Amino acid sequence: MSVLNKKRWSPYLAGTLLGVLSWFAFLTAGQPLGVSSTFVRTAGMLESTVAPGHVQSNDYFKAAKVKLDWEWMITLGILIGAFASSRMSKEAPGESVPALWASRFGPSPARRMIGAFLGGVLLIFGARLAGGCTSGHGLSGSMQLAVSGWVFFACIFASGVATAKLLFRGGKS
Amino acid sequence: MIEIEAPGRLLLGLVTGVLFGFFLHKGGVSKYAVITGQFLLRDFTMMKMMMTAIIVGGAGAYAMHSMGWVNLTIKPMLMGGVIIGALVFGVAMTVLGYCPGTAVAACAEGRKDALMGVLGMIAGAVLFAEMFPWLKSTVLALPDAGRITLPALTGMPWWIYFAVLAAGAWLLFRWIGRKGYDHGGEA
Numbered sequence: 001m002s003v004l005n006k007k008r009w010s011p012y013l014a015g016t017l018l019g020v021l022s023w024f025a026f027l028t029a030g031q032p033l034g035v036s037s038t039f040v041r042t043a044g045m046l047e048s049t050v051a052p053g054h055v056q057s058n059d060y061f062k063a064a065k066v067k068l069d070w071e072w073m074i075t076l077g078i079l080i081g082a083f084a085s086s087r088m089s090k091e092a093p094g095e096s097v098p099a100l101w102a103s104r105f106g107p108s109p110a111r112r113m114i115g116a117f118l119g120g121v122l123l124i125f126g127a128r129l130a131g132g133c134t135s136g137h138g139l140s141g142s143m144q145l146a147v148s149g150w151v152f153f154a155c156i157f158a159s160g161v162a163t164a165k166l167l168f169r170g171g172k173s
Numbered sequence: 174m175i176e177i178e179a180p181g182r183l184l185l186g187l188v189t190g191v192l193f194g195f196f197l198h199k200g201g202v203s204k205y206a207v208i209t210g211q212f213l214l215r216d217f218t219m220m221k222m223m224m225t226a227i228i229v230g231g232a233g234a235y236a237m238h239s240m241g242w243v244n245l246t247i248k249p250m251l252m253g254g255v256i257i258g259a260l261v262f263g264v265a266m267t268v269l270g271y272c273p274g275t276a277v278a279a280c281a282e283g284r285k286d287a288l289m290g291v292l293g294m295i296a297g298a299v300l301f302a303e304m305f306p307w308l309k310s311t312v313l314a315l316p317d318a319g320r321i322t323l324p325a326l327t328g329m330p331w332w333i334y335f336a337v338l339a340a341g342a343w344l345l346f347r348w349i350g351r352k353g354y355d356h357g358g359e360a
Contacts, residue, residue, distance in 0.1 A: 038273075159259070
């Protein structure tokens with residue numbers, strides 16, 4: 001079986017390759033890997049189709065520059081790369097109500113979809129307040145030894161662990 | 174009307190992104206059980222992968238920087254934005270079970286909840302843009318400590334940080350393994 005067909009790689013191998021990929025990004029694009037601003041640009045593009053004037057006059061969209069750029073293509077690439085990896089490992093389509101979620105909140109797909117949507121709203125809101133996400137701050141910021149990156153990393157762990165302990169208290173351990 | 178970068182640069186982004194998505198998926202972090210399991214402190218896949226990427230990527234980036242090959246891009250340390258934003262992000266990441274990049278990767282596995290998360294993120298970006306004037310005069314008006322790095326702050330050379338991180342990570346993950354805390358599947 002080829003290594004490309006394996007379902008999972010060691011996290012140390014995947015992490016090493018991500019590190020080398022970030023060298024490539026620095027060298028070829030002159031900027032580190034990042035994801036969350038693409039959601040702002042996508043939102044701006046979609047909103048432009050219904051209310052172009054409103055988008056053009058918004059200070060945040062002006063600052064973030066609604067454009068199709070290197071970073072936007074990164075996100076499209078993630079979709080293609082993960083699809084290729086998933087197909088090559090002949091993985092069954094992922095369940096839409098994860099077992100861990102169902103063990104606490106029940107098997108209702110509607111409840112999971114609403115939870116995921118609201119989680120998504122909050123996720124990008126937090127990322128844009130901070131100025132980056134797990135990629136831009138957590139990976140790229142921390143590897144550049146940015147104070148903002150390490151503070152971000154520490155804070156998401158603190159609040160993630162607290163949230164997980166609260167949410168899953170009493171669930172199966 | 175929408176600005177578009179040069180085709181070569183877009184293609185470069187696409188190739189970089191395809192590899193990014195491939196590695197994220199192979200690393201296993203596009204799964205709810207792995208992300209939320211990390212915050213439950215019973216699956217350390219995500220932390221192992223991120224620490225490895227930070228040490229390998231960072232040591233390389235600083236080495237290339239010292240040779241004048243690359244520029245570093247440091248994000249500002251916004252006292253309000255980074256801290257409050259990250260605290261909100263941690264809550265959201267636990268509920269959603271994906272971060273922005275891995276949610277996109279999870280969509281590629283056919284997970285409908287990840288797709289709902291992506292739609293939520295687009296809605297969240299619209300909400301953020303609408304609330305930006307208010308945020309700018311409140312949370313984002315808190316002090317900005319600037320684009321500071323740990324070596325600049327402490328005067329210690331960059332390589333010490335990566336050496337300490339590597340030794341610390343090795344000891345931590347060995348201890349976690351011995352204690353049997355890690356239930357994450359690596360195979």
